Amino acid sequence: MRIVIAGGHGQIAMRLERLLAASGHEPVGIIRKPEHGDDLREAGAEPCLLDLESASVEEVAAVLQGADAAVFAAGAGPGSGTERKRTVDRDSAILFADAAERAHVRRHIVVSTMGSDPEHGGDEVFDVYLRMKGEADAYIRGKETLDWTILRPGMLTNDAGTGLVRLEAGAGRGTIPRDDVAAVIAELLETSATAGLVLDVISGSVPVTVAVKAVAGN
Numbered sequence: 001m002r003i004v005i006a007g008g009h010g011q012i013a014m015r016l017e018r019l020l021a022a023s024g025h026e027p028v029g030i031i032r033k034p035e036h037g038d039d040l041r042e043a044g045a046e047p048c049l050l051d052l053e054s055a056s057v058e059e060v061a062a063v064l065q066g067a068d069a070a071v072f073a074a075g076a077g078p079g080s081g082t083e084r085k086r087t088v089d090r091d092s093a094i095l096f097a098d099a100a101e102r103a104h105v106r107r108h109i110v111v112s113t114m115g116s117d118p119e120h121g122g123d124e125v126f127d128v129y130l131r132m133k134g135e136a137d138a139y140i141r142g143k144e145t146l147d148w149t150i151l152r153p154g155m156l157t158n159d160a161g162t163g164l165v166r167l168e169a170g171a172g173r174g175t176i177p178r179d180d181v182a183a184v185i186a187e188l189l190e191t192s193a194t195a196g197l198v199l200d201v202i203s204g205s206v207p208v209t210v211a212v213k214a215v216a217g218n
Helices: 011-022 034-043 057-064 082-102 125-141 178-188 208-216
Strands: 002-006 026-031 046-049 069-072 107-111 147-153 155-157 164-168 175-177 197-203
Touching: 002 011, 002 082, 011 026, 011 034, 011 178, 026 034, 034 046, 057 082, 069 082, 082 107, 082 125, 107 125, 107 178, 125 147, 147 178, 155 178, 164 178, 164 208, 175 178, 178 197, 178 208
Parallel strands: 002 026, 002 069, 026 046, 069 107, 107 147, 147 197, 155 175, 175 197
Antiparallel strands: 164 197
């Protein structure tokens, strides 16, 4: 499969690209800095230079043309202010979904965050982040033309992955290595049976493949 990943140089995206390339897929990572291209090539991904904060729907749709799936894994990052929470975490996610719809790429996976809620109150940066992610999630959930799955990890760590997770709606608070989040996304891409689900994921006791099959009803 050809899989286009927004936020292609992010920590989860880079892990995902390596997994997909190792499985014989063709990952394409959207990046906004040319100097990140070599990192993606080393991971086995094709870099695509495009700034989602300034790109048009048509430009993003052109990148998605012919893809089998799309993954939104972009984020403004912990050091960013409220404005980029809007332009990246909300607006770019919405743009990417609109572009996928235009390019007729149905399978659509969004890396959100636990606690995302369009009604979340507060004016601190993290409050705005949760609200912007929630607004993006709500928008994508309304896309009947997309086979979307929204994945909401708990607190992310750089610990080595265990391959064992708890994957369900309302999994509860917890941590999870980025390795395991990437593994879950890779597994979700193998089936559209999780379309229409919002899933929380934290470290647990169930192997990734088994966990995905369970929520898919297989």
